[in-house]
Amino acid sequence: MLAFLARRLAATIPVLLIVSLLVFLMLRLTPGDPAAVLAGDAASAEQIAQIRTSLGLDRSIPEQYAIWFGHLLGGDLGQSYYYRMPVTSLIAQRLEPSVSLALITILIAVSVAVPLGVMAAWRFGGWLDRGLMGFSVLGFSVPVFVLAYVLIWAVSLKLGWLPVQGYKRIADGVGPWLYHLVLPSLTLSVIYIALIARVTRASVLETLGEDYIRTARAKGLAESRVLVRHALANAAVPIATVIGIGIALLIGGVVVTESVYAIPGLGRLTVDAVLARDFPTIQGVILFFSFVYVGINLLVDLSYVFFDPRIRY
Numbered sequence: 001m002l003a004f005l006a007r008r009l010a011a012t013i014p015v016l017l018i019v020s021l022l023v024f025l026m027l028r029l030t031p032g033d034p035a036a037v038l039a040g041d042a043a044s045a046e047q048i049a050q051i052r053t054s055l056g057l058d059r060s061i062p063e064q065y066a067i068w069f070g071h072l073l074g075g076d077l078g079q080s081y082y083y084r085m086p087v088t089s090l091i092a093q094r095l096e097p098s099v100s101l102a103l104i105t106i107l108i109a110v111s112v113a114v115p116l117g118v119m120a121a122w123r124f125g126g127w128l129d130r131g132l133m134g135f136s137v138l139g140f141s142v143p144v145f146v147l148a149y150v151l152i153w154a155v156s157l158k159l160g161w162l163p164v165q166g167y168k169r170i171a172d173g174v175g176p177w178l179y180h181l182v183l184p185s186l187t188l189s190v191i192y193i194a195l196i197a198r199v200t201r202a203s204v205l206e207t208l209g210e211d212y213i214r215t216a217r218a219k220g221l222a223e224s225r226v227l228v229r230h231a232l233a234n235a236a237v238p239i240a241t242v243i244g245i246g247i248a249l250l251i252g253g254v255v256v257t258e259s260v261y262a263i264p265g266l267g268r269l270t271v272d273a274v275l276a277r278d279f280p281t282i283q284g285v286i287l288f289f290s291f292v293y294v295g296i297n298l299l300v301d302l303s304y305v306f307f308d309p310r311i312r313y
Contacts, residue, residue, distance in 0.1 A: 008301065012294045019290045020283070024068065027279050028061050034081050034277040055081060068283070077287070078280030082273065087284035091266065097167050098265035100177070101257065102250035104185040109192035110243060116193070117200025117239075118227055124205055132197055139194025148187045148260040155183060165262035184261045188254065192246045199242045203235035210234070237304055244300030249293075 035051035036043070052058050056067065071078060077087035120132040156164040162183045168176040207213065208231050216226045232239075255267035262268075266285055273281035 008298050012291075012298070015294055016287065016290060020069065020072065020287055021065070023283050023286050024065050025061070027282060028064070032277045033057075034279060037277045038081060068280075072287075077284035080273075080278055080281045082276040082278040082281065087280050090269065090281060091284060091288055094264060094266050094269045096169060096265075097263050098254055098258070098267060100170065100181060101184055101188065101254055101263060101265060102247065104178075104181050105188045105192065105250055106243070106247050108185055108189040109196055109246065112189075113193045113196035114200050114232075114239065117197040118204050118232055120197070120201045121204035121208060121231075122223075122227060124208075129201070132201060136194040136198045139190045142190070144187060144191065144256050145260055147190060148184075148257065151183055151187055152260075165260075167261075167263045167265075184257050184263060187261075188250070188257045192250070196239070196242055196246065200235070200239050203238045204231050207231045207235045240303050241300055244296050244303075247296055 033048070033052075035048045035055060035057060039048045039051050049058075056064060059067075068078060075088070077091075079085070080087055080090055083090055116128075116132060120129040123129055152164055155161050163180055166180055168180045170177045204227075212234075213226060213230055216230050217223075221230075254263075254265060255270055257263070258265045258267035259271055266288075270282065270285050272278075273285065
């Protein structure tokens with residue numbers, strides 16, 4: 001186990017290096033000048049050149065990367081061009097809304113999708129199974145922003161149950177915090193409910209055909225015990241995988257939802273940074289997303305040994 005953990009941790013280093021290099025190069029090679037954006041439309045060429053020099057953008061790309069990477073090794077993600085503050089502080093400020101949205105979304109998705117998938121596999125071919133498959137297709141097909149606007153119109157504007165936009169920090173109270181996150185979380189959870197439920201159904205359905213399930217039923221065990229303790233427990237590895245991937249994707253995939261609901265999280269920060277050509281902020285956020293993704297995948301891999309004792313590293 002320790003050897004596996006050491007190998008996986010060592011493997012994250014080249015992954016993050018490649019990500020940092022690719023992001024750095026893509027930003028520098030795409031059209032657009034951060035100095036021109038900061039200077040404004042009325043700025044002269046001399047003023048833009050002065051800003052480029054102050055930001056270090058007049059240096060060669062290899063030299064810029066070497067300077068940025070050197071700061072990165074010391075834990076410094078650089079200074080935001082647009083916000084005029086360290087990128088690490090900027091990410092720390094915006095982290096709570098994104099993590100809150102991701103956690104509530106995955107809690108809703110798992111609590112709904114796993115039981116739904118188990119029941120659909122148990123009643124294979126029935127109305128629940130057919131309904132789940134139809135919902136899965138619908139959940140994958142409808143864009144998140146379309147569903148968001150439909151829910152805003154129905155739940156917020158027509159019924160007045162939940163706020164249209166905005167976010168309250170958990171320090172302002174758990175009630176207001178949840179009140180502002182319910183609608184965005186429901187919007188974002190639909191696709192993950194469809195994904196997790198479909199994988200759960202397929203995994204449990206395959207497990208229900210095994211000999212030990214027939215043996216458990218022959219012993220007279222209650223059907224609920226057979227489904228949970230035998231079928232679901234032995235189908236947990238692929239379910240844990242898709243849940244882990246879902247969490248990682250949620251952290252970096254809340255851009256549309258945060259923009260629609262005006263949530264000041266990392267997704268909204270990424271959009272604003274792209275529009276402002278804020279290179280250090282874009283690089284820092286993408287690198288942070290990559291680190292989170294690699295870390296969660298590592299935790300998922302380590303969880304396999306607890307779900308299935310036959311797995312040994």
